[in-house]
Amino acid sequence: MDTLRDAIALGLVGAGLVSGAAVASLVRAPQEGLRWLLDFVLAAGLLRLSTATTWTALTTVAALVAVRQIAGLGIRRGRAARAPDAATRRPAA
Numbered sequence: 001m002d003t004l005r006d007a008i009a010l011g012l013v014g015a016g017l018v019s020g021a022a023v024a025s026l027v028r029a030p031q032e033g034l035r036w037l038l039d040f041v042l043a044a045g046l047l048r049l050s051t052a053t054t055w056t057a058l059t060t061v062a063a064l065v066a067v068r069q070i071a072g073l074g075i076r077r078g079r080a081a082r083a084p085d086a087a088t089r090r091p092a093a
Contacts, residue, residue: 005051009044016040031075038068 016037024033045061052058 002051005047009047012040012044012047016044031078034071035075038064038071042068 016039019040020033020035020037022033023036024030027033042061042064045064049057049061
């Protein structure tokens with residue numbers, strides 16, 4: 001059972017790499033690709049945690065969640081900083 005779970009978790013990470021790269025290239029925003037990758041890595045970590053009973057596994061997943069949240073916060077702040085200010089936009093003619 002552990003072998004199957006590990007294979008599925010590895011498949012999730014691989015799918016995250018592929019989909020993250022695809023999103024980054026299609027949207028032309030590496031930050032969005034990173035968000036996709038981190039979501040898949042988090043899913044793999046949670047899957048592995050489902051049968052793990054060690055504190056090491058729990059702290060690993062907690063670290064993954066923290067990285068995902070911090071990266072998401074940075075991406076949102078970066079996107080907000082790049083957004084044009086409504087007050088400086090010219091009205092359409």
